Amino acid sequence: MTAQLLPPVAILGAGSMGGAIARGIARSQAAAGVTVTNRTAAKAAELADLPGVSSLALADHPDANSTAAASADIVLIGVKPAMVPDLLREIAPALRPGTIVVSLAAGVPTTTFESIVGAGIPVVRSMPNTPAVVGRAVTGIAAGRSATADHLTLVRRLFETCGAVIEVDEDRIDALGTISGSGPAYVFLLIEALTEAARGKGFEDADARLIVEQTFIGATALLAASGEDPAELRRRVTSPKGTTERAIAVLQTGNLEGLFAQATDAALARSRELAAGA
Secondary structure (H helix, E strand, O other), rough: OOOOOOOOEEEEOOOOOHHHHHHHHHOOOOOEEEEOOOOOOOHHHHHHHOOOOEEEEOOOOOOOOHHHHOOOEEEEEEEHHHHHHHHHHHHHOOOOOOOOOEOOOOOOOOHHHHHHHHHOEEEEEEEHHHHHHOEEEEEEEOOOOOOOOHHHHHHHHHHHHHHHEEEEOHHHHHHHHHHHHHHHHHHHHHHHHHHHHHHHHHHHHHHHHHHHHHHHHHHHHHHHOOOHHHHHHHHHHHHOHHHHHHHHHHOOOHHHHHHHHHHHHHHHHHHHHHHHHO
């Protein structure tokens, strides 16, 4: 039996994250229609060819945000955190009772949304990550005060077009963002560093990149396929008194666990600064 289509969706501020979600929905053909907005015609053009997507530029249609919001049952807010209150005030009169407003904005609590859009509008806060572009995101969602289980189910279905979804309490959303939201950057940093090490061993740039990138892709594919704990897979590669054991011993002197704890703590502190308007 064919899955029920999502109701009409609007993505206001369809930048890198909003655009990734638009691509996920379009790829899955899961929604009755999607309207996205961007400030410039050039940005709008990047999404204009997606099937089932109407892409509007504020430069050409100054009322595009309100128009898109009025026609949607789920409205995603993808503008920068500092711009959220002004956008909500702009679209609030256009929202129909029961329209679900979904935040993509880091550090902005649902109470900020609710205070502007009013009690009749359920709010859900989300934290997706950039692998949404290839349908491999992990997205955290948290209900605001008036969002019901049915609202969360609908929002879950939307984000499942882009990957996996986890429901959390709102006080865990910022912490989740320090792991999965920022996590792709941590992985890319590790790839950069190992690629530089390969170059230092005499490999040409193209070969260094191929070796490292395919090693990361292969390792994560093995992890997914095996269902094993990563520590167990690491032990299988690390033969006693072998070369990998010697390398791991050096890496462990860097206290990677402590470094990642410090890094994610710093990201969480910044998220709280954003929430405070800093």
